[in-house]
Amino acid sequence: MAFHKVIGQEKAARMLKNALAHRRLAHAYLFSGPDRVGQRHMAMELAKALNCTKRKDDACDTCTHCVRIAHGNFPDVHWIQPEGHAVKIDQIRALQENVSYHSMEASVKVLIIEAADMMTVQAANSLLKFLEEPVGDVVAVLLTENKHHVLPTVLSRCQTIPFQRVPSEIISRQLTAEGVAEREAAVAAKLAGSLEEARQIVRGEWFRHALDVVVQVAKAVDGHIGQAMVVIQEKVVKSELGQHHLEYFLDLMILWYRDMLNISLGCEQPLTFLEHSEHFERQLTKWTEPRLVQAMEALMLAKRQLKQHVPSQLILEGWVLSVQEG
Template sequence: MAEEDGIQIAVKEKQPELVEHFAQVIASRKLAHAYLFAGESGIGKDELATWIAMRLFCLNVQNNMPCGKCQECRRISTNQHPDVVVVKPDGQSIKVDQVRFLKSEFTKSAVEGNQKIFIISDADKMTAGAANSLLKFIEEPSPNVTAFLLTTNKNLMLPTIISRTEVVELKPLIPAQFKAQLQKEEITPSLIAMAMNLTNSVVEVKNWLADDWLSQVQSAVSRWFLLAFQKDMRSFVEVQAKIMGLAKTKENQQLILDIVMLYCREALILKVNPNNLRLSFPNQDEQIKQGLTNKSESSLMAATEQALQAKNLMNRNVSFQNVLEALTIRLCRIY
């Protein structure tokens, strides 16, 4: 399948309502001069911006949709069209020089037509200087120029930029779509089940999978939890022996506590509704069920509340090891 067909299929699967909306906007010639597309990674921001450019430049629009096969569509889908300029972070940020280049492009006439499109990926990664430099275009738009700013975190954008763009909040992927994307990445079913309860971002999951990190975390936290669930104080030793080596960054630590919360919640769900379809740990559920016979709903609820409090302690800058060791003792007592 050609790449341009892939873009069309992907954006229609991920954001069908926005595809229809922008098809009508373009047909009515009511496209705004600047948009801010906000939403998690992997939900179709880049594809939607590219699709809009294809629709604007397509030589063979059919049923208000780009054909995806003409020379214009192919060049846009491969980032080779001179009038569709894409800017991405240079390293960790989008720098002033990149925005200056963009502004110089704003002032030029379109090379092949009367329309120019600018797509700024990860716009929240603009340095303060770059963001302020971009404001002039946002405040004084050039004719026939449309900019698309894409962000995973709208709160990191300058309020002045937000106020001068049309903000479009993209809907998260529905579970079936997200699961299908993870399956395409050949991720194991047990990790998919857990990841679907942690995030809606394929990019985020792929980052967690680097160096087999997520698999190791699942294994370590599983052993720790099952020991604590059995009131076995060897779980206390597991914190230092197995988990701490995987918790090197604040982000790692927060995610590990999220997984701990999932385990505590899983035990409660299996007690109340064992047929729930959004379980996180199919490989460990039978072991958890075996330990539920002598546990009350109130104790399982108390354990879940303790896991939530552990996350709150992390937000108050209590050390991760202290938080998890204290939680281990409390869970062994509760269970």
């Protein structure tokens, strides 16, 4: 059953499956929850289920429609992503124009708008006209991390389906069952919000490289600032890690300092970097609890800056300087 491939989101899957089975489908949904916990995957599964030629309450994953939707080449499933910092009115107008045409192959057209909270007011108002007067067999799915930033009039015309962060233990256990090494499964599960995302992480060569780079960067930061800047430049900024996976790198750095903080506080939490526990113990003389908290807060700021498209080199250098000043 395809909906239940989205591990950890059983409640959302059950709501959608019941709506399909009892023909009570809303014409607009808002999938709301933390980033990367399965909203995008669930939206694709809904699109498949709505257009499956073999089943009525779920996707079969074998018919032509299901396969093509999964591969992103089905003409009646439309995805909208932000252009730069926003979802713009021209994107919504183009979407509405596509909807006005006769369906090419689908029984139901599906419009999926990512980062719906980033719609401009003009775009949201344009979308509102469609939501107030739906045309034919069309279902809109809006994805958001923060539903409170969605225009209230748009929000009121959508059925909200909440998504929760999937416990890392569930993801780790499933990855291990699929043959992933325990340590890699545990780390990937902490980075990911969904099983599908964790699978993508462990498949990437950059992931194992990142685990080594985190250690090199953290130890360089312990020393001279000049050396730390060199390591950041050579190992992160100029590499695939810094160009395509920087958010994950920042998350790994947070896990490094969280390990140190847990040891300092005497917490019995499982360590992400267990093999470096002796190093952590030695560093606690100069890494006080307030300084560790400051380091993690600075990394959280770096993640926000990344989403604002601040250059990676400026983000990382700013973080190193803030830690040194701590």
